[in-house]
Amino acid sequence: MKSLSEKVAGIAPSATIEISNRAKKMQREGIDVISLSIGEPDFDTPKHIRDACIDALNRGETHYTPSDGIPELLAAISEKIEKENKFSCKPDQAIVTVGAKDAIYEGMEAVLNPGDEVLLLTPAWVSYEPCVQMAGGKVVKHAVNQKTFQLDDSILERVNTNTKMIVINSPSNPSGAVFDKTSMNLVADLCQDYDLYAMSDEIYEKLVYGKEHISLAAIGDMAERTITINGFSKAYAMTGWRLGYAVAPQKIIKAMSKVQQHSVSQATTFAMWGAVAALKGDQRCVEEMRTEFNQRRKFVMAELGLMGYETAPADGAFYAFVKVAGDDMEIATRWLEKGHVAATPGTAFDAPGWIRLSYAASMDRLKEAMSRIRRVGGN
Ligand code: PMP
Ligand code: GLU
Numbered sequence: 001m002k003s004l005s006e007k008v009a010g011i012a013p014s015a016t017i018e019i020s021n022r023a024k025k026m027q028r029e030g031i032d033v034i035s036l037s038i039g040e041p042d043f044d045t046p047k048h049i050r051d052a053c054i055d056a057l058n059r060g061e062t063h064y065t066p067s068d069g070i071p072e073l074l075a076a077i078s079e080k081i082e083k084e085n086k087f088s089c090k091p092d093q094a095i096v097t098v099g100a101k102d103a104i105y106e107g108m109e110a111v112l113n114p115g116d117e118v119l120l121l122t123p124a125w126v127s128y129e130p131c132v133q134m135a136g137g138k139v140v141k142h143a144v145n146q147k148t149f150q151l152d153d154s155i156l157e158r159v160n161t162n163t164k165m166i167v168i169n170s171p172s173n174p175s176g177a178v179f180d181k182t183s184m185n186l187v188a189d190l191c192q193d194y195d196l197y198a199m200s201d202e203i204y205e206k207l208v209y210g211k212e213h214i215s216l217a218a219i220g221d222m223a224e225r226t227i228t229i230n231g232f233s234k235a236y237a238m239t240g241w242r243l244g245y246a247v248a249p250q251k252i253i254k255a256m257s258k259v260q261q262h263s264v265s266q267a268t269t270f271a272m273w274g275a276v277a278a279l280k281g282d283q284r285c286v287e288e289m290r291t292e293f294n295q296r297r298k299f300v301m302a303e304l305g306l307m308g309y310e311t312a313p314a315d316g317a318f319y320a321f322v323k324v325a326g327d328d329m330e331i332a333t334r335w336l337e338k339g340h341v342a343a344t345p346g347t348a349f350d351a352p353g354w355i356r357l358s359y360a361a362s363m364d365r366l367k368e369a370m371s372r373i374r375r376v377g378g379n
Pocket of ligand 1: 039099100102169173231232233239242244
């Protein structure tokens with residue numbers, strides 16, 4: 001038989017999903033595994049959002065909609081972006097996608113030609129590189145400072161005439177770092193000086209603890225060259241709804257729209273009505289979840305500190321990024337097999353020597369997880 005696609009063969013499976021699947025399998029076998037491997041809020045989607053979706057289903061919102069999304073949701077996104085993220089966004093500069101992941105993929109397809117280089121800042125979330133590869137681009141990696149997790153001028157060494165785009169993710173998965181003004185301005189200057197597009201994945205924007213979230217597109221005229229990625233999974237605990245969106249100059253949205261029309265068509269109709277309620281409804285639910293995450297964050301960081309682990313700043317998202325003494329793959333395997341704690345090795349994020357723990361779990365489970373990690377060791 002003829003061989004399958006070389007392009008797909010060259011793509012790594014998603015480490016976050018693979019490890020979580022492994023933990024789920026162990027749980028099915030009756031092993032009490034604490035899964036801190038996947039980044040997923042453990043809260044239920046707030047009731048008013050679920051109700052809006054159920055109402056939509058009951059009134060027959062079960063048909064195709066315009067491919068870019070229902071006008072009500074595009075209007076809500078445009079309003080939200082202008083009010084909170086402070087840059088101009090008309091409804092036709094937005095597209096609703098099947099999760100933020102789909103927005104990232106479509107954005108790459110819209111911008112890249114074969115051989116175009118895309119700068120990824122490591123540690124980087126697992127799906128950026130495969131999305132670049134699937135779109136035919138070439139990844140160039142640049143490690144951020146491993147103490148501050150901020151950016152400095154050394155990134156200039158990675159830019160050449162083939163560089164087309166830079167991807168940033170603040171707050172960061174996996175490090176939890178939040179880019180400060182200096183780092184953000186550096187990205188903006190780089191894009192302007194070298195005529196680059198930017199993809200700014202802001203899916204964790206609501207989960208910051210004492211730091212300010214800055215939207216890249218709000219700096220100077222960056223909105224003209226930035227694809228802002230966002231979604232509902234993290235802020236509103238809607239991971240299974242598969243809803244995200246991108247905001248970008250209209251010519252990019254039009255190109256993304258073509259990819260969408262010929263692949264997924266659109267996001268799920270009744271789910272989009274839930275998203276309208278999420279954006280337009282009471283935002284107290286977001287703050288309640290953030291407060292709870294913050295308590296867990298403080299607990300986990302304090303425990304890791306007491307055990308002597310060095311950690312990344314953890315100013316945002318819901319991850320503790322922990323430096324381990326030795327091979328992260330080996331230590332994560334030990335935590336899973338001996339301690340029954342699932343975590344994601346930093347190697348998956350191009351940061352060997354680190355392990356990512358998601359603290360999106362109940363306080364009781366986190367307490368138990370910390371005592372198990374203390375018992376099996378890793379530093
Ligand atoms: N970006 C980052 C940084 C993420 O951690 C995730 C989590 N899955 C996503 C994008 C995609 O989110 P979703 O597709 O669930 O909207
Ligand atoms: N973003 C989450 C994580 O990093 C969910 C899994 C995924 O989509 O990769 O764990």
